[in-house]
Structure formats: C-alpha cells, structure tokens
Amino acid sequence: xxxxxxxxxxxxxxxxxxxxxxxxxxxxxxxxxxxxxxxxxxxxxxxxxxxxxxxxxxxxxxxxxxxxxxxxxxxxxxxxxxxxxxxxxxxxxxxxxxxxxxxxxxxxxxxxxxxxxxxxxxxxxxxxxxxxxxxxxxxxxxxxxxxxxxxxxxxxxxxxxxxxxxxxxxxxxxxxxxxxxxxxxxx
Amino acid sequence: xxxxxxxxxxxxxxxxxxxxxxxxxxxxxxxxxxxxxxxxxxxxxxxxxxxxxxxxxxxxxxxxxxxxxxxxxxxxxxxxxxxxxxxxxxxxxxxxxxxxxxxxxxxxxxxxxxxxxxxxxxxxxxxxxxxxxxxxxxxxxxxxxxxxxxxxxxxxxxxxxxxxxxxxxxxxxxxxxxxxxxxxxxxxxxxxxxxxxxxxxxxx
Numbered sequence: 001x002x003x004x005x006x007x008x009x010x011x012x013x014x015x016x017x018x019x020x021x022x023x024x025x026x027x028x029x030x031x032x033x034x035x036x037x038x039x040x041x042x043x044x045x046x047x048x049x050x051x052x053x054x055x056x057x058x059x060x061x062x063x064x065x066x067x068x069x070x071x072x073x074x075x076x077x078x079x080x081x082x083x084x085x086x087x088x089x090x091x092x093x094x095x096x097x098x099x100x101x102x103x104x105x106x107x108x109x110x111x112x113x114x115x116x117x118x119x120x121x122x123x124x125x126x127x128x129x130x131x132x133x134x135x136x137x138x139x140x141x142x143x144x145x146x147x148x149x150x151x152x153x154x155x156x157x158x159x160x161x162x163x164x165x166x167x168x169x170x171x172x173x174x175x176x177x178x179x180x181x182x183x184x185x186x187x
Numbered sequence: 188x189x190x191x192x193x194x195x196x197x198x199x200x201x202x203x204x205x206x207x208x209x210x211x212x213x214x215x216x217x218x219x220x221x222x223x224x225x226x227x228x229x230x231x232x233x234x235x236x237x238x239x240x241x242x243x244x245x246x247x248x249x250x251x252x253x254x255x256x257x258x259x260x261x262x263x264x265x266x267x268x269x270x271x272x273x274x275x276x277x278x279x280x281x282x283x284x285x286x287x288x289x290x291x292x293x294x295x296x297x298x299x300x301x302x303x304x305x306x307x308x309x310x311x312x313x314x315x316x317x318x319x320x321x322x323x324x325x326x327x328x329x330x331x332x333x334x335x336x337x338x339x340x341x342x343x344x345x346x347x348x349x350x351x352x353x354x355x356x357x358x359x360x361x362x363x364x365x366x367x368x369x370x371x372x373x374x375x376x377x378x379x380x381x382x383x384x385x386x387x388x389x390x391x
Contacts, residue, residue, distance in 0.1 A: 001384065001386050001387055002377075002380045002385060003372070003373070003376035005322060005325070005326055005329075005376075005379070005385070006329070006372040006373070006375040006376035006379065007369075007372045007376075008326060009326045009327075009329035009330050009333060009372075009375070010337075010368055010369075010371060010372040010375070011368075012326075012330045013330045013333035013334040013336075013337050013368075014365070014368055015328075015335060016334045016337075017334055017337035017338050017340075017341055018329070018361075020334070020338050034361070037361070037364075041365070042192060045365075057237065057323075057327070057330060058325070058330070060306065061327060061330055061331070064299060064302035064303065064305075064306065065191050065192065065294040065297065065299055065302055066191070066299070066331070068193050070336065073252075073255060073289050073315055074191050074292065074294070075252065075290065075294030075295075076192045076208075076211065076290035076294050077253075077286075077287035077288070077289075077290035077291040077292075077294065078287075079290065080215055080283075080286040080287055080290050081255070081256060081259075081283070081286075081287045082256075082259045082283065085345055096280070100292040103356060106225065134235040135219075135280060137259065137262075137263055137283075138275070138279050139266075161358050161361070165361060165362055165365060168362050169362070169366065169369070172366050173366060173370070176369040176372065176373070180195045182191055
C-alpha cells in the first residue's frame with residue numbers, strides 16, 4: 001500500500017517534472033512537451049489503475065492551482081479551455097495504455113509498450129482532445145482534428161521512447177514496473 | 188516556480204472556496220448553454236471589470252494567464268472572418284475568454300490550503316467506500332514535495348551529461364531520471380512504513 005501511494009505520487013510528480021525541464025523537451029527538435037510521455041509512462045509502468053490514479057492526482061493538483069502543466073500553466077481555467085478535452089483524456093489514456101501492457105504479454109515489452117502508448121496515449125487521448133475542441137470552439141470534429149494533426153508525429157516519437165524506456169526499466173528495476181509484476185503488498 | 192495566485196489580496200480571498208467553486212460551476216454551465224451574443228458580450232464586460240477592479244498588478248497577472256488562449260482566439264476569429272459568420276465567431280471567442288477568465292479568477296483568489304480543504308471535504312464521503320481520504324491528502328503533499336526534488340535530479344543529470352558529452356542531452360537522459368525516481372519512491376514508501384504506514388493514519 002505505502003509503495004503504491006509513493007509510486008503514484010512520484011509519477012504525478014514525474015509528469016510535472018517532465019513539463020518543467022525544458023532541456024529534455026527541446027532535445028526532440030520539435031517544440032513538443034515531454035508531459036504526454038509522462039502520461040504514457042504512467043500507463044506502461046504503473047499499469048491501468050495506478051497509472052490512471054497518478055494522472056488523476058496530477059490533474060487534481062493542476063486544478064487546485066499549481067502551475068504544473070508545461071509552460072507553467074495551471075488552475076481551473078484549463079478545464080474549460082479548448083484543450084480541456086486532452087486533460088480529460090489523460091487518465092483514460094494512461095488506463096488504456098496500462099491495460100494493454102498488462103494483458104498483452106506475448107511480445108517483447110518494448111514493442112508492447114510502444115503500441116500500447118500509441119493506442120492509449122495518442123488514439124484515446126486525441127479522441128477526447130478533439131471532442132473537447134469541437135465543443136469549446138463549436139467546430140465540426142473533422143476541422144477540430146485538423147488543428148491537432150501537427151502534434152501527432154511528435155507523439156508517435158514519444159510512444160516509441162515510452163516503449164523503449166519501459167523495457168529498459170523492466171530490466172533495471174523489475175519490482176517497480178507494476179504493469180508486469182504484482183508487488184508483494186498490492187492494493 | 189510561477190505563482191498562479193493573485194499578487195494582491197482581494198475581497199474574494201475571504202469568500203469560502205467551496206462557494207466560489209460552486210458558483211464557477213453554475214456560471215460555466217450557463218455560459219455554454221447561452222447562444223446570444225449580447226449576453227456573452229455583457230458577461231465578458233463583467234468579467235473584464237472583475238479583473239480591472241483589484242488594480243493594475245492583478246490585471247497584468249490575470250492577462251498573463253489568459254495569453255495561452257491567444258492562438259485559439261486567432262484561429263476561431265480568422266475562421267469566422269473567412270466564413271462570414273461574424274456573430275457566431277464573436278460569441279465563441281467571448282465565451283472561451285469569459286469561461287477561462289472566470290475559472291482563473293477563482294484560482295487567483297483561492298489559497299492552495301483552502302483548495303486542499305475543499306478536496307478533503309468532497310472526498311470524505313468516499314470513506315464509506317473504504318477509500319481513505321487522508322491518503323489522498325498525503326499524496327497531494329507528496330507530489331508537491333517530490334516535484335522540486337525530481338526537477339533538481341533532472342538538473343543534476345543534465346550537468347553530468349554535459350560534463351561528459353559534446354552533444355546536448357536528449358531523450359536518453361529520461362531512463363536514468365526515471366530509475367532515480369523509482370528509487371526515490373522506494374525510499375519514500377519505506378519512510379512511510381517506518382512511521383506506522385497507513386494503518387495508523389487516523390491517529391495522526
């Protein structure tokens with residue numbers, strides 16, 4: 001129980017830290033944030049339930065006014081802004097990503113992690129994000145999709161990085177990759 | 188770290204956080220239900236007035252946080268200029284600005300501790316379901332404490348990388364970063380358990 005709470009809190013902090021360290025962001029060569037990588041990692045490493053909880057905890061802190069989103073953004077305004085759909089989609093993205101990693105055990109973890117991140121962290125997340133934009137901007141879904149397609153290549157790159165990192169972490173710290181190992185004191 | 192709270196103290200700081208949040212919820216629901224440009228314009232004027240009342244420092248801080256809406260205002264504005272639906276475009280832009288503006292006002296005038304109290308109050312009924320809301324409060328405190336720790340770790344790793352390589356740090360740095368973070372989580376868990384764990388949470 002203590003380890004789960006510590007890991008959930010730590011991954012919430014990790015998402016925040018990934019948004020605060022510009023050096024990592026810039027190294028991709030594209031002006032993208034590493035925060036959605038954090039969401040993918042929550043799923044691939046913590047698994048469905050705990051990954052979603054970590055993302056929810058992070059969003060709760062953003063909602064109560066901590067400037068933890070990349071660029072020092074935060075506060076309640078974000079949850080009614082045009083990008084609110086993405087925030088709503090984050091915990092679900094982490095959940096789906098984690099669920100795929102938990103269930104699909106026949107392929108190498110790097111492959112599973114990458115594909116799970118693409119399905120959960122990109123497909124699921126963009127469905128929510130696009131619906132959110134479509135509602136707030138009163139635009140048809142297709143046009144709303146057009147506004148965000150520029151960010152998809154960067155996210156695919158992040159999905160592959162998430163897969164590779166998960167496989168490497170499973171070797172380095174197998175006990176902490178909860179999506180693949182049941183710790184002794186599971187909730 | 189950039190602060191999202193107001194640089195000056197306003198009357199709204201004294202209002203109960205729960206009431207402000209409830210009011211915001213109702214106001215946002217109404218904003219999205221109303222189509223009339225006149226009403227949207229009046230609401231926007233009212234919100235602008237709220238920002239202007241506490242003085243210049245407050246207004247500047249508020250505007251800085253609304254800057255992130257600029258690209259969307261531009262896109263929607265140009266779109267509706269293109270399609271000649273000026274009225275619809277204006278009403279969408281005004282609605283987004285008012286909705287986000289109002290929500291930011293609540294964030295600016297509510298202290299973090301008051302917000303955490305609201306969260307604690309809302310999640311208290313969850314205890315009937317077996318969820319300990321004290322654990323949530325502890326988790327909030329842990330994230331606030333751990334974020335600067337992780338940022339510092341990231342900074343140290345970046346320096347270590349720069350001392351050894353001619354190339355700028357790239358995504359590979361995230362692996363040792365995450366390993367260090369996982370080790371930190373282990374130590375935090377041990378520390379929590381050493382202090383009695385969650386079984387004794389009610390006594391704290």
